[in-house]
Amino acid sequence: MNERGYDIVIIGSGAGGGTVAQELAPLCRDGIRIVVLEKGPKLAENEFSGREIEMAQALYEDGGGFLTSDGGLTLAMGVAYGGSTVVYTGTSLIAPSRVIAGWNVPGLSHSEIERRSRKFMEQNNVHFLTDDLINENNQLFVKGCRRLGYNVQQFPVNLLGCRGSSLCNLGCPNLAKQGTHRVQLPEAERGGVEVVTRCEVERLDERSVVATVRPRGVDEKGGPSSWEPGTYRVHGKIVVVCAGAVGSPALLLRSRLGAALPRLGHGFTCHPALILVAEHNRPITNFVGHPKSYYLDQFVESDGYVLETCMYFPFTTAKSLSGFGAPHAEFMEAFPRLQMILVLACDHPAPENRVTVDRAGHPVVHYRFTPAVKRALASGTAAAARIFFAAGARRVHVPAARPPTVEAERAERLDDLIDEDRFRPGDVTVSAAHLQGGCGMGLTARDSVTDSFGRVHGVPWLFVADASLFPDSVEINPYLTIMALADRVAQWIRQNGRDLLAGA
C-alpha cells in the first residue's frame, strides 16, 4: 500500500469540503500540509456538453439513479471536483431562523448562520437575476401565484455571466455557476492545498484514511488523478469528512464507529420532490434561461411543502410523468409548451429513515414516506396545479391522479383527484437532491454524532463538515447553510487545532 502524510485530510470537495479547504488554506503558509480527497473527476471546461445522459453519468453517483433500499425514491448526488455544487442551480438562501431555533444545537445561533452565509453570498456572487433573464416558465409561475394571492419570491443565485443555457443541473457549459469548483477550491489550491480526484476513501483508521485512486476509464470525462492508481494510506493529524449526507455516515459506519455512536446514520431527511408538468396552448421559453428563479414557501409551516420553478431534460421529464403509451407521449411531444413546478416536501427525521452500509460497505439508504410527507406532496401538488391553471395552462399532469391528465374543467375537483396512497414505491416518481442528516450535531453521543463544531463525539481528530450535520431538514435549498457550518468547523480548527496538529 502507498503511504502519504499530511496534517489535514479533507474528504470531499462539495459545499462542505470546498469551503473547509479554502478556509484552512491560510495554514499552508505555516507549513501545514492539507489534501482534499475527491471521489469524482475534475472535468475540463470544454467537457460540459449539456447532453443529458452523458453528463448525468459523468457527474452524478450511479448516473443520477441512486435508489433507496425499496426503490421508492431516487437520490441525486453530485460526484465531481466541486461535488453537488457543480450540478445545482445556484439557488442561495439563508436558513430560516425558526429552523435553526428548532435544531436546538447548543451554541449555534441563527445570527451566526446568517453572518457566515452572507460571507459566501458575497464570495460566490449571489444576486437576483434581472427581468430580461427570466424566461416564461418562471414568469408564468409568478403570474399564477400572484393571481391566487400567493407571496412568490425570487431566488438569489450564485451566477457570473449566465447566458441562460438552462443546463445548470448538467453542469453549466458556460462555467457561470459559482460553486466551490469555481471559487473555493481554486482559491484553496492557490493557497497550497492539494486536491486529488478519482480518490475514494474506503475507511478511517486511527489518524489515517485508506483510499483507492481509480484510473481514468476509456471515454470517461475528466482528467486523470494526480496520484497513480492504487491503494493509499493517507495519514492526517486531523481528518474532516465532507462526503455528504449519504457518504459521510456510510464512511463512519464502514470505519466501525457505529457502536460508539448510536445515532450514526439516523436523522436522514431529503426534501422528497415531485416534478409537475403543465401544457400551455402556445410555446413558451422554457429550455432557454435560468430554470429555477422563483419559489413559494408560504405553506411550509402549515402544510409542509415548498414550490419552486424548474425545467428538466427529456428523459428526466419522461420519467416524472406517470403512465406510458399515447397519453404519456402526448405530453412529451408538447415539450416547447410545457411549464414545470417542483414540489418539495419538508420532511423530518423518522426512525426508519436512515443510512446503513451493506456487507460490502456500500451505502444503503432506507426511506419511507411518512404520512406527513404524503400529505405535503398531495397538498403541494394541488397548489402547483392551481398555479398552472391560474397561469393559463390548458391541462396539468398530476402523477398521483388516475387518469393523471387533468383538464382545466376538472380543476375544481383537484383535491378529490389526488390520491395520497399513490406515493408508494414504484408508483409516482419521486426524487430528492437535498440530502441531509446522518451525522447530526448535538450535545452527546446519545443524541447526536458530533458537537456543534462538527467534532465527532469521542474521536478528537475527526470532524464532519457537510449536510450530514443537520439535525433536521433545513426546509430550503441547503448549500449556503452547509457552507456556513463548514466555515464554523474550519474556524474551530484554525483557532483550536494546534494541539491536534502538533500530534498531541
Next chain:
Amino acid sequence: METRSEAAAASAGAAPSLLPPVFRAIVSTVVPAATELDGEAWLEVERLVIDSLQQRPRALQRRLRLFLTLVQWLPALRYGRPFTSLDDERRARVLARLRDHSIDLIRVGFWGVRTLALLGYYGRDAAARAIGYRPRHDGWDAFRP
C-alpha cells in the same frame, strides 16, 4: 392492418439486439413512436441503457434481468403466449397490470424497466430534437439574435 409490434419488428430489420428481445417490445409499448426506429436507432437505445446499467450495482442488474424474464413469460399464463407475441393492446394491458400491482416489488420492477425504456428512447439526441427540445449553450444569445 399491421400492429405496432409487427411494425417495430419490421423497422428494426435484422439489427442484432443487445438486450433480450422483450426489452424492445416494452420500449415500443411505453413509447409508441419507438416503432418507427430503424436498426441503428434501436442499437443506440440499447447502448444508452447498457452504459447506464454498467454504473449500477450488480444486484440491480440481476433483478432487471429477472424482471424482463417475468414480463416475457407472465402473459403465457393468461394469454398462452409470451409478451413479444402479443398484440399492442394486450401488451399495454400486461404493463398496466404490473404498474398497478399491489406488491411493491413488482411495481418497483415495472418502474425500473419503464425508466430504462424512457432513458434509452428520450436519451437520444434525435428524440430530443423530435419533441422540440433544442437547448443551446449560448442560451439567450441564440434565442434573441
